[in-house]
Amino acid sequence: MPVTVQHPRTMMTYAPASERSGRLHVLIVDEDAAIRSACCEIAASRGFAPHAIENVVAARSLLRGNSVDILLLDLKSPGGTGLELLEEVKMLHPEMAVIVMTAFATVASAVEAMRTGADDYLTKPFALEELAAVLGRAAERRTVDIASRQLRDKLRTEQGLGNIIGRSSEMEKLYRILSKVAQTTHPVLILGESGTGKELVARSIHANGPNAAKPFLPVDCGSLVPTLVESELFGYVKGAFTGANRSKDGLLASADGGTVFLDEIGELPLDLQAKLLRALQEKEIRPVGATHRIPIKVRILAATNRDLATMVEQGRFRKDLYYRLNVVSLRIPPLRDRREDIPLLAAHFLDRMKKNGGAARILSDDALRTMTDYSWPGNVRELENSVERACALSSGPVLHTGDLPTVLQDFHMHAHRTVPSPILPEPFDERLGVVTPLAELERQAILDTLRQLKGDKLTAARLLGIGKTTLYRKLKEYGISESAAGVR
Secondary structure (H helix, E strand, O other), X not given: OOOOOOOHHHOOOOOOHHHOOOXXXXXXXXXXXXXXXXXXXXXXXXOOEEEEEOOHHHHHHHHHHOOOOEEEEEOOOOOOOHHHHHHHHHHHOOOOEEEXXXXXXXXXXXXXXXXXXXXXXXXXXXXXXXXXXXXXXXXXXXXXXXXXXXXXXXXXXXXXXXXXXXXOHHHHHHHHXXXXXXXXXXXXXXXXXXXXOHXXXXXXXXHOOOOOOOOEEEEEOOXXXXXXXXXXXXXXXXXXXXXXXXXXXXXXXXXXXXXXXXXXXXXXXXXHHHHHHHHHHHOXXXXXXXXXXXXXXXXXXXXXXOOHHHHHHXXXXXXXXXXXXXOEEEEOOOHHHOHHHHHHHHHHHHHHHHXXXXXXXXXXXXHHHHHHHOOOOOHHHXXXXXXXXXXXXXXXXXXXXXXXXXXXXXXXXXXXXXXXXXXXXXXXXXXXXXXXXXXXXXXXXXXXXHHHOOOOHHHHHHXXXXXXXXXXXXXXXXXOXXXXXOOO
């Protein structure tokens, strides 16, 4: 029997669907008892938990302390207009799905309700089948929204989910889109510079999607010759070419409901672009050398660091394939545009190395400052390699600037000079009236530091903020002998 509630005090408080398991809750607000009863009956028969109330005043009071998944609202309910309640609901509970009902079959009322935030509407009188269909659509949207929010929260709070790390505003935008597209099976085009983590995003979309139990099959379109890409995607039959001693299924067929990730799709030759487009449109493929076709069921995720729109204009990428792949696009921000995530990423890499049997290490403030200020042309991949390199060369638990790769040490040397001022010579020689060249300043700084430290190269390198390798290179470059540096 449906649950019918006539007063808010009789309705039990319950959490939103995202915080509980079981049925979605529907609140019906209508002054007509017969309509309330019919709506409750239909909702209950479709697996919802129905609740009913007769006017806007009571509904407003109830919703201030409770939350429901779907609100079925008569626009002309007594105690105030339904549009006013709709506005309040969208402010207090923006995640709630709202279906409005009206006996006045005017386009204006429906349009106004949709503009205010309603998800759907019904015109009275309506068939019970129509109500069931509208509730079904609302439930599907609500379920997807709940799953999307849970995934977004997971991406934001759980470090290392698919190795996607970041809490910057740029990553928040990415999470919002990613959490929605993961719930669908539409093609997604992932854009971003090399090293930003396009494959990690693709794997996360697959792993959190409806076909996560199915295969995830990556193929690098840029690293294989065209004939190999074709046989990888479409497969081949025995005898199709020299060396084809047996038949092989292509990835598009092997996915079997899973995902094929086409990395560097911009490198795909035009003739293969045409074949791929035909396969996606017709949902079938013809293996190399075969006369028969094989049906396929696969989700396509593609990625590139190229500007495909420009390539389309230049005739180097098919426009029809571009639109087929670009149903949804995700642009991954470069690391220089989300510098606040660098400490999180570095800490994640250090923690991962510790879990893999390495020693516990931390970054010095100076090293972290250098890493945060650096532009990272190689993006996250370069950062990861830099952290691993620092750990490999470090002689202690604290990673200093001198442990970082040479490019970062040189950047630090020019952008964050840390040599104490007494060691530095004056750049302007009043006796000669000329400016001392930068190279001579650097040479003199190294020489003076080594002399003060009696030739201790390791300590000198740390004091100068450079690595040992860089110091030896500079000594050779500037022709500083061990005797001149005070080395005994």
